[in-house]
Amino acid sequence: MSMRIGIIAAGLGASVLAGCGGPSRVNPAPTPPTAGVTAANETELAFGLLMQGKEGSAAGKLKSILKRDPMNPTATMLAGSIKGDPKDLLGPQSYPYTVRAGDTMEGLAQRFLGNRLKAYQLVRYNGLRAPVTLAGGQMLRIPGEPPRPEPVRRAEPEPARPVAAPAAPKPRVVAVKPAAPATNPGTNPVAARQLRTAGLAALNQGGVDRAVGLLRRAKQLDPSNPLIARDLTRAERIAATVRARK
Incomplete structure (x- = not known):
């Protein structure tokens, strides 16, 4: 009996020593969380999807943004670009524009509408489907009134100076300026x-x-x-x- 107890004790000791001598187990370092995507990045991604013609994917991403932030102005504007009538969004009045080399829909939206994110509205306004590649000479309609060209001022010829006898000095007349009329800006x-x-x-x-x-x-x-x-x-x-x- 005592011999059996000694054998068991020796076996346990060997197991303990083997466990102590084995490689230590270190818990792996936790993986750092992925940095969150900002709302601005998400709306920019949704805009990129629209300009690629992926309207459904863009609508889903915008819906997710507005679910978290219902008053997000950029997401609201982009969502309206999909559902709204382009003439209601940009106005019924328009004028023709001839595309030049290097023009893009984003560049034209920034130039004429003041916001490049309205490029998809401009695409729909012209009855096009994204993605759009513009070519020189292509005709587009730009919402609003055409810019007024500055008038060309022509140099008037200097009149000939007649040679005449010196005139008698004229009495000095002090001009009285009329009072300026009250300004009324009216409509513009x-x-x-x-x-x-x-x-x-x-x-x-x-x-x-x-x-x-x-x-x-x-x-x-x-x-x-x-x-x-x-x-x-x-x-x-x-x-x-x-x-x-x-």
Whole structure:
């Protein structure tokens, strides 16, 4: 009996020594979490999908963004670019534009609409399907009024100076300037549209208060414009929501 107990004890000791002498087990270091994707990156990715013609994938990503942040102005604008009527978004009036070498839809949207993220609206406005590759000489319609060319000033010939006898000095007459009439700016649809474009750009960039101020000035200059009234109402609603969150 005592011999059996000794054998068991020896076996246990050998097992303990083998365990102590074996390689130590170190828990692997936890994998660092992947850095989160910002909302700006997500909206940029959604815009890229739209310009590639992947409207369904872009709509799904925008839906996910708006579920987390219902008042995200950029995601709201891009979602409207898919569902909204382009003429309601950009206005019914337009003028022709001949594409030049190197033009892109994003570049034209930035140049004429003040925001390159409106490129998909411009694609739909022209009845095209993304992806779009522009070619020199291609005709597009640009929303709004055409820019007015500056008048060319022609140099007038200097009149010949007649040689005459010196005239008698004339009495000095002091001209009395009439009082300036009271200014009344009235309506200015062109300036109103420019302010609307700047206001929408500020709203898309998160400057809600600035957007409200610009759109209010635009409405003062063109009070009968329904698009300006609609954009002002939406901007004021977003501003109220932002203030309520604070």
